[in-house]
Amino acid sequence: xxxxxxxxxxxxxxxxxxxKVIEAATELFLRDGYVATTMDAIAAAAGVSKRTVYNNxxxxxxxxxxxxxxxxxxxxxxIADAVAELARPDDLRRALATVADALARTATSPRVVQVRRxxxxxxxxFPVLAAGYYRAAPGAVIEALxxxxxxxxxxxxxxxxxxxxxxxxxxxxxxxSLIDRAxxxxxxxxxxxxxxxxxxxxxxxxxxxxxxxxxx
Amino acid sequence: xxxxxxxxxxxxxxxxxxxKVIEAATELFLRDGYVATTMDAIAAAAGVSKRTVYNNxxxxxxxxxxxxxxxxxxxxxxIADAVAELARPDDLRRALATVADALARTATSPRVVQVRRxxxxxxxxFPVLAAGYYRAAPGAVIEALxxxxxxxxxxxxxxxxxxxxxxxxxxxxxxxSLIDRAxxxxxxxxxxxxxxxxxxxxxxxxxxxxxxxxxx
DNA sequence: CCTACCGATCGGTAGG
DNA sequence: CCTACCGATCGGTAGG
Numbered sequence: 001x002x003x004x005x006x007x008x009x010x011x012x013x014x015x016x017x018x019x020k021v022i023e024a025a026t027e028l029f030l031r032d033g034y035v036a037t038t039m040d041a042i043a044a045a046a047g048v049s050k051r052t053v054y055n056n057x058x059x060x061x062x063x064x065x066x067x068x069x070x071x072x073x074x075x076x077x078x079i080a081d082a083v084a085e086l087a088r089p090d091d092l093r094r095a096l097a098t099v100a101d102a103l104a105r106t107a108t109s110p111r112v113v114q115v116r117r118x119x120x121x122x123x124x125x126f127p128v129l130a131a132g133y134y135r136a137a138p139g140a141v142i143e144a145l146x147x148x149x150x151x152x153x154x155x156x157x158x159x160x161x162x163x164x165x166x167x168x169x170x171x172x173x174x175x176x177s178l179i180d181r182a183x184x185x186x187x188x189x190x191x192x193x194x195x196x197x198x199x200x201x202x203x204x205x206x207x208x209x210x211x212x213x214x215x216x
Numbered sequence: 217x218x219x220x221x222x223x224x225x226x227x228x229x230x231x232x233x234x235x236k237v238i239e240a241a242t243e244l245f246l247r248d249g250y251v252a253t254t255m256d257a258i259a260a261a262a263g264v265s266k267r268t269v270y271n272n273x274x275x276x277x278x279x280x281x282x283x284x285x286x287x288x289x290x291x292x293x294x295i296a297d298a299v300a301e302l303a304r305p306d307d308l309r310r311a312l313a314t315v316a317d318a319l320a321r322t323a324t325s326p327r328v329v330q331v332r333r334x335x336x337x338x339x340x341x342f343p344v345l346a347a348g349y350y351r352a353a354p355g356a357v358i359e360a361l362x363x364x365x366x367x368x369x370x371x372x373x374x375x376x377x378x379x380x381x382x383x384x385x386x387x388x389x390x391x392x393s394l395i396d397r398a399x400x401x402x403x404x405x406x407x408x409x410x411x412x413x414x415x416x417x418x419x420x421x422x423x424x425x426x427x428x429x430x431x432x
Numbered sequence: 433c434c435t436a437c438c439g440a441t442c443g444g445t446a447g448g
Numbered sequence: 449c450c451t452a453c454c455g456a457t458c459g460g461t462a463g464g
Contacts, residue, residue: 013452033337035251039443049454050444060443114340120399121249121337124330127402134400142393165418172392173422177358177384180395183336184350186343202381206389210425255463265433266464276463 018056020046026067030114034064034122061126068129071115072136078106079144086148092157093208100174100200103141107175108191113182120183142167149211159213166211174203234272236262242283246330250280250338277342284345287331288352294322295360302364308373309424316390316416319357323391324407329398336399358383365427375429382427390419 024045028037039060043050057063082099089095106112115133123130145167152158160166178191178199240261244253255276259266273279298315305311322328331349339346361383368374376382394407394415 011451017452031340033249033251033341035249038441040441049452051455052453054444055452117336117339120333123333123400123402124247125249125252125402130400130402134397138396138400165415168393168415169389169418169422172388172396173385176388176392180354180388181350184339184346184354186339186341186346199381199384202385206385206422206426210422254461256461265435267433270464271433 014056017046017048017052021048021053021056021063022067022070025063026070029064029067030111030118033118034060034125064122064126065129068115068119068126068133069136072133074106074109074112074115075137075140078102079141082141083144083148086145086152088155092152092212093204096170096207097201097204099145100170100204101197103171103174104178104191104196104200105193108178108182108196110188110190113179113188116179117183138171142171145170157213158211160211166207169210170203170207173206174200230272233262233264233268237264237269237272237279238282238286241279242286245280245283246327246334249334250276250341280338280342281345284331284335284342284349285352288349290322290325290328290331291353291356294318295357298357299360299364302361302368304371308368308428309420312386312423313417313420315361316386316420317413319387320391320394320407320412320416321409324394324398324412326404326406329395332395333399354387358387361386373429374427376427382423385426386419386423389422390416 021042025037025042028042028045031037039050039053042063043053046053053063057066081102085095085099085102119126119130119133142164146163149158149160149166149170150163153160153163158166178196182191237258241253241258244258244261247253255266255269258279259269262269269279273282297318301311301315301318335342335346335349358380362379365374365376365382365386366379369376369379374382394412398407
């Protein structure tokens, strides 16, 4: 089209090369870590020149930040599902077990585990970024669970004093052990779905042993 | 001295320089990570030549392995104390709370947190080493707790089917949330002792809500 | 044990 | 004329 020039940011070539750089950088940072990933390797994997990488990102730090922030999105989908599941459920135990199972599967997925490894390993180098990821992902999950538990307590369906403590306990009862083992398992063994379900059920049982409203 | 040469391994100069290299390497690996730590920097921090470093360790990987394995010892002290505490206690709840508090303090200590960050961040590069650390530290703690809980169940003081599940739940009820937050907190904020005690007490309460033997 | 040095590669930028 | 992009290379530094 002639006349008024479209903004450079919307040039389809720019959009495409920028996206390819982010995809390549994500793959390499997750696999090799921050220091061992070179800008040359990112450019090569993206199929662009290094100049193009630097046209889109000020420096390596800025590209790393972009990659990590984009990786926080997994938590959002889980939170939306969990909140819906816990809103006035017919069967509370069943709803909690469903949320626990989703949490176990999400938290042990190879992608999420590797994102955690990358950020934890760079927490001293990028403290602000690490804190931001915590707030946007695991922290946001705990907050959402705490809000849901507080609502259930208001409905008289849970008996608890501190929703935050209850949310922490529920989450780490279910996934604490699974996450810890996954983080140290560099061979990336697939978690056994049956074990995930068992841990979800056991965690739910212990949670309800403390917080269920006693039958009156 | 003349005559039969003493084994090089026992030469006090060798012992001393080897120890200085390990100390310097530990400090730098923990602070900067594997890739960003250079052999030159280690030699300089240890006050020896780079040649001396390579006289004691085949390569960077071997030195890293030595440093990480030496860091597994924190768990041993905790395990010995916990096993003693849980052997036929007068007050079970009190004994569990004491173990929980010790676990919370150990797991959130800056040194342990930084060792975890280092190994987790390098789990893909050193999968065997990461698995070895898991087995020797967090895994060994869980095993010790499971054995103690099984003994308490045999004594009729806990009611449980699977000691391993119970041990996982106890440990991560108490420290799961604390460890996760600490790992992502690159600013190294000191954990609040009062919060550690509160989490230990809350975790113990939830654990006993499920596993305490009902008063008959 | 040190100085010196290797093949290679780093993050970032030049000119065209 | 613009934006996007290239081949080539900068000064320094890596593990060994």
